[in-house]
Amino acid sequence: MNNTLEMIRRFSDAKGPSGFEDEVVNLAREYAEELGTLEEDCLRNLYIYRKENTGTRPVIMLDAHSDEVGFMVHSIKPNGTLRFVPLGGWSKNSLVSSKVLVRNAQGEYIPGIIASKPVHFMSAAERANPTLEISDMVIDIGAVSDTEAVEKFHIRIGEPVVPATKLEFDDNNDILFGKAFDCRIGCAALIEVLKRLEGKELPCDVVGVLSSQEEVGDRGCKVAVNRVQPAAAIVLEGCPADDTFTESYAVQTALKKGPMFRFMDTSTICNPRFQRYVLDLAEEKNIPVQASVREGGGNNAAVINTALLGAPAVVAGVPVRYIHSMNCMTSMFDFEATVNMVCALLENLTPEQISKF
Ligand SMILES: [Zn+2]
The missing domain is CATH 2.40.30.40 (Peptidase M42, domain 2)
Structure with missing residues (x-):
């Protein structure tokens, strides 16, 4: 297994249902130690402040929840x-x-x-x-x-x-089998993004947050948003793929078509200008993404969107088949496309652009 795959394996296998995220937080600390300054609160939210942050620029919050069902x-x-x-x-x-x-x-x-x-x-x-x-x-x-x-x-x-599921990788067909891809594939993507951007000048400060207790009502994020005070947010998720039981014309999220960016779900309408910016940038950079209109589900973007004075937020979901079950599926293709898209966003989002959202 290469290093990235090994990291995904460790995140997927880590035991951390809502309220008991300690093992996931400790694992993230191990990977994030070199990437910036770390803080933790009593809810087990973990904050990663990029060492390149100046502390004087608008902050983009990069969120992934650490708990699993x-x-x-x-x-x-x-x-x-x-x-x-x-x-x-x-x-x-x-x-x-x-x-x-x-x-x-x-x-x-x-x-x-x-x-x-x-x-x-x-x-x-x-x-x-x-x-x-x-x-x-x-x-x-x-x-x-x-x-x-x-x-x-x-x-x-x-x-x-x-x-008790352990990760398996079908190398020939690029399929990861495992548990807790919602949202550990997002946690792994968050670390990978920060690693790839290490040492790079970005237009905004970036704070990575592994937030706790999302699956029981976005509880960690409700606290984290106060500490981070984001000007904008990108929420990483493992998101439900529907391509094996939906008529093809109506499929919202398929495996191996890149991260899914939702226009809405039952908890939030993602900032339409930010959402459009993401889809345009993906096209310009030739990164595969999917857009969806979700009839169910909810996520931390809803909290960030309406907290404090309000912050525009989008959701980058790595497609996961059979989410919230003992045995889920995702792919390295989708993981890579998600990391590439989020890196592109952080490299291109300027304070001026964010103010237009
Ligand atoms: Zn989730």
Whole structure:
């Protein structure tokens, strides 16, 4: 694996559901140490101030959220299985029979399975409709009783749970398989952008932010925006690809067509002048991008757009198939195109241009 791929692997495999982003933050610190000054707040937002910043120019905030969708242990049943609640939005159809990791009181992640009832024990009604509500599912760690779960496995309520998925790369076909590409592929892109621009003169100051708790309501970003006071923002995302289940004429985001820039989603209308500037610059620089009109979803751009005195924001989404599930897909082609586009934006966006948005 080359260095970039290795970085993506480490970000994707890092365990950090909303509120428990520490492992991701520590990893980002390792990569960002050389790139600038680092700060952190109590929400685990990590701020990376480029060392080339002057402190006197307008600031462009480069955001990517560090958390992933996961779960939290709710209670321990007498038979030793664990009830759990979602952290972020999961489709209940994607869960049963998945392998997960549950953090215990000693801070170790131990394996478990989201239990599925064998067909042998299902009633006719259950066979016809086997889908459970998340509140009816359990994680089985292999304990035989609640006492054993607590005393031997050191399970406690309130502990986080993540998919046990490890990154795989199909080199021949350029497909990355893994978990948490929303938004770890964005975190990796943020670091890669700052690395590629290291030592370069840019027209504006740039502050990279790995913001926490996006999946539970953009909570980290709501705090981060106050510290950064951005004049404009580029929000990196892993964004949902719809190309395998949407009629071709209506596809909004496809794999291997470059970053997706949304005109709107349910949380925000991206600044139309900034959005147009991005699409024009992409054409001029010959960088593949996609534009979409989203009927669902939301992201940190909504917060930045309306915080303080308001700041124009666009969203560069790396297309991810089967997002918010245990097994997602993305590609190095899309990662590269995203990094190239964001670098081009930071090299070209002047204070004067931003004031026209
Ligand atoms: Zn996201």
